Amino acid sequence: MKKKIIKALILIIIFSLGATFGKLLNWGYFELSKELSIVDALTLFTTLGVAIYITQTLEKEVQDSRIEKELFISKISEIEIILNRIEDLVEDTDCSYNKINNRIHSCRKIKNGIFESIDDNFDNSVSARLKKFEPSISLGINSLKRLLTETPITQTATHEITLTNGLANYSLNRILEINVVINTIKEKLFKLKVNINSL
């Protein structure tokens, strides 16, 4: 309440000062005409129409498109995060095989979701441009799945993966192979992100 009174007082003081200076210096003033030519009226309404169109339609379209792009990019980032987690998991001795299995399953589900949404949300030419990335990303994820979850049919002297009671151990060579494939997938995902961002 006290603040409101102070604000009102400040407004009155400013207005009084302005009015006093205006009278003392005799500044010019505007005269408002009650007449308006038809050309001026048309110009006014056209300007108003364009202003409303720009703010309501174009701005909204630009904003919607930006939000849509951000959604796609954040979905792609989700795959990258999972790939990073897989990289960390395989480094551990005795990592949970089911956890790795679930991570790669999520990767593929998200990837499929992204490309389905690209089909649904972009026009044909843009969709075709973005879908060019699908085969190489799918191939990468499928190769990674095999490297992570394929245990041998027969036991050999050298084990790339040893799995006992649900706990997996990857050989150093296999870890390197996994990292190479993960980096290749990340490169493809980055290119896809850049392409989406430049739309």
Place this chain on the structure above:
Amino acid sequence: MKIKIATDFSRIPCARFISEGDFPGEEFREKVLLPKLKDAIQKKEKLEIDLDGTAGLGTSFLEESFGGLIRIDNVEHSVILDTISFISNDDPDYVAEIIEYLKEADEKENN
């Protein structure tokens, strides 16, 4: 006839052999898939396999389950393809993967 892996076997299938962890492909093939497949072949019915609803189906699980039908149980490749159909809405890539493992197992058996 229908098998839903998530409810008829496990939501968290593991790898290939029993020694590797709980709910492996070997157990799925022996206890669930093969008996139903034999029944379907005998009754000349289709066997629909629903792959949805699991935490993930690893390469070893799928290879041992389906490739094992050819490699261990000597079911003919063409008979499997004629009898089995798949539902895989969560991840349609699983179907292509299984077809590939069946083909690989068949090629190994015939070479």
